[in-house]
Amino acid sequence: MDLSQPVEENYANPKTCFFHVLFKASALAFYILSTLFANSFVIIFVITVVLAALDFWVVKNVSGRILVGLRWWNEINEQGESIWRFECLDQEAVAWGIFGIFSMVRLEVDYLLVVAVCFSLAIANIIGFTKCRKDARNKIQAFASRTIASRFSSTLQSAFSLV
Amino acid sequence: MSNSHSDTVPLHPSSQSDIDEIENLINASVQSGPATVLPARPPSPPRASIPVSSTPFIQSQIPPPPPQSSSSNQKVPTVAAAPPPPPPYVGNSSSIAATGFGPAPNTLTEPVWDTVKRDLSRIVSNLKLVVFPNPYREDPGKALRDWDLWGPFFFIVFLGLTLSWSASVKKSEVFAVAFALLAAGAVILTLNVLLLGGHIIFFQSLSLLGYCLFPLDIGALICMLKDNVIVKIVVVSVTLAWSSWAAYPFMSSAVNPRRKALALYPVFLMYVSVGFLIIAIN
Numbered sequence: 144m145d146l147s148q149p150v151e152e153n154y155a156n157p158k159t160c161f162f163h164v165l166f167k168a169s170a171l172a173f174y175i176l177s178t179l180f181a182n183s184f185v186i187i188f189v190i191t192v193v194l195a196a197l198d199f200w201v202v203k204n205v206s207g208r209i210l211v212g213l214r215w216w217n218e219i220n221e222q223g224e225s226i227w228r229f230e231c232l233d234q235e236a237v238a239w240g241i242f243g244i245f246s247m248v249r250l251e252v253d254y255l256l257v258v259a260v261c262f263s264l265a266i267a268n269i270i271g272f273t274k275c276r277k278d279a280r281n282k283i284q285a286f287a288s289r290t291i292a293s294r295f296s297s298t299l300q301s302a303f304s305l306v
Numbered sequence: 307m308s309n310s311h312s313d314t315v316p317l318h319p320s321s322q323s324d325i326d327e328i329e330n331l332i333n334a335s336v337q338s339g340p341a342t343v344l345p346a347r348p349p350s351p352p353r354a355s356i357p358v359s360s361t362p363f364i365q366s367q368i369p370p371p372p373p374q375s376s377s378s379n380q381k382v383p384t385v386a387a388a389p390p391p392p393p394p395y396v397g398n399s400s401s402i403a404a405t406g407f408g409p410a411p412n413t414l415t416e417p418v419w420d421t422v423k424r425d426l427s428r429i430v431s432n433l434k435l436v437v438f439p440n441p442y443r444e445d446p447g448k449a450l451r452d453w454d455l456w457g458p459f460f461f462i463v464f465l466g467l468t469l470s471w472s473a474s475v476k477k478s479e480v481f482a483v484a485f486a487l488l489a490a491g492a493v494i495l496t497l498n499v500l501l502l503g504g505h506i507i508f509f510q511s512l513s514l515l516g517y518c519l520f521p522l523d524i525g526a527l528i529c530m531l532k533d534n535v536i537v538k539i540v541v542v543s544v545t546l547a548w549s550s551w552a553a554y555p556f557m558s559s560a561v562n563p564r565r566k567a568l569a570l571y572p573v574f575l576m577y578v579s580v581g582f583l584i585i586a587i588n
Contacts, residue, residue, distance in 0.1 A: 185467065185478055
């Protein structure tokens with residue numbers, strides 16, 4: 144079949160990708176470069192955690208909708224965006240995990256708190272999307288098998304009606 | 307609607323209704339996002355296996371969708387040979403257009419604002435349910451059905467910030483201690499109730515304990531503005547009583563009546579320690 148249907152949704156993707164990456168990158172960048180921006184730990188904590196929470200919300204709501212919607216398309220047509228997005232989630236969690244190890248080694252317990260919060264948000268997103276993906280995949284398989292079965296039976300019916 | 311996205315082959319009239327049925331099937335299986343969120347809706351609607359709202363995923367991941375598979379099985383025998391690929395596209399474009407992204411060429415901000423407004427209204431409604439007198443308080447099953455963790459997050463961070471601003475020295479430590487105490491305290495209190503054999507949902511309880519911090523937030527703000535010790539003690543006592551009153555019905559009904567005190571005392575202790583922190587900061 145022709146693949147021109149998801150054109151409208153694909154227009155939305157660049158902006159989605161931009162926002163998806165924006166908050167993630169700014170949370171990590173702000174944490175790393177925190178001493179350039181602010182002297183106070185409190186400001187660093189609040190801004191990093193707020194950026195991480197906004198990223199979590201964006202990924203969950205915005206990318207989640209695209210993921211769910213697009214996954215139907217992707218499974219039938221083309222892979223690409225959803226896989227990229229999912230891998231990006233893993234990398235972000237790994238990055239926060241490494242920062243956590245650094246702050247443990249340096250015995251900075253208050254920075255460990257920041258990293259723990261951001262890490263838990265990243266893990267929550269990953270778990271949510273894993274379940275979502277498995278669930279969507281099961282639904283697609285079930286739907287495909289149902290429609291294939293129904294198509295098969297209706298083809299048989301039409302074949303018998305012609306005879 | 308479906309004709310605008312179909313391929314070039316004109317569809318048989320009898321297959322048009324089948325396409326509509328397949329669309330309904332897809333719309334039923336894809337969570338189309340709650341347009342209106344009622345404060346006391348059941349926590350696990352059967353269709354909600356895909357988290358679209360801002361609540362953490364576990365709430366909506368719990369139920370497998372047996373009702374919709376049974377309903378779609380009833381529809382399947384009547385579905386004729388409409389080719390599978392176009393109808394999912396058609397159905398999804400309508401469901402996506404209807405649910406979140408609006409007219410697709412528009413900016414991303416339009417549906418995001420809707421989601422933000424919905425989340426904010428949920429925070430406000432949860433706050434009113436938990437902290438202020440209302441008819442649903444005595445039925446903890448209904449209160450905070452629609453829990454979220456954004457409200458508690460804001461309140462904990464606000465309390466930490468207020469304490470940090472009030473402190474003249476060691477601002478960072480004060481903030482870190484307040485945040486860690488409240489976050490870890492909420493988790494431990496929830497585990498306490500669960501280990502006592504109580505029946506609560508983990509995130510619902512976290513959400514409740516976070517919302518019950520709202521009176522202490524107000525108390526901390528007043529104490530920051532007015533530095534008199536007597537005023538501080540009075541304000542903190544009043545807000546402490548208010549917080550405990552807010553948390554009481556939910557916690558007490560979750561456990562066995564003989565273990566009520568075991569569940570309630572740690573909650574009260576945590577709020578008392580936060581109260582002392584507010585008074586002692588100068």
